[in-house]
Amino acid sequence: QVQLVQSGAEVKKPGSSVKVSCKASGDTFSTTSFTWVRQAPGQGLEWMGEIIPMFGRANYAQKFEATVTITADESTSTAYMELSGLRFDDTAVYFCATRPRKCTGGSCSSKDWFETWGQGTLVTVSS
């Protein structure tokens, strides 16, 4: 099973950008769906977007379409989430997670649950 290790905590100024990384182990990186989930202090989980490296194109929640960019580097097995125009209410823990890919009868698809999670990265927006 894949393991995910995220980059360390960040402190950023309002209006700046932050890029969080998520390095995956294992040999299925290109076909794995990498999802980013946000959790503000004391709040619930919020789906932000995802990418399947072999397809390259990311899919975003409407709320984050203008401010989030999700990318993946197959050479380093690392997924990235960049959040721009940071606001105080972007202060949160950001998790990466994977959706497993299962194949049946020659047909493969990403399943609809989040199987493996990174440890989380705290991003603090402070002036």
Place this chain on the structure above:
Amino acid sequence: QSALTQPASVSGSPGQSITISCTGTSSDVGGFNYVSWYQQHSGKAPKLIIYDVSYRPSGISHRFSGSKSGNTASLTLSGLQADDEADYYCSSYTSSSTPYVFGTGTRVTVL
């Protein structure tokens, strides 16, 4: 896409059973058998405990079970133990432009 509705808190004594509800709409919970549940201990990452409404991943205790009726999914914890004290979140695939939504979360307290 609005968050799925869960009770803010549920409590029970050791050994008892509790049930957490997760209410959505026909566009998410009611429309697909793609509900999953996650356990999150304080300061930790979420952990998958149920997928596709009622399936347990390898290594998850049989004390956790899931079900669905209409637009409401449920997670039952039987034989409550001290280590079950955590936050629990449901999630569902949706037919909206945002393909996944989480529940509001439920804090489980073992009395």
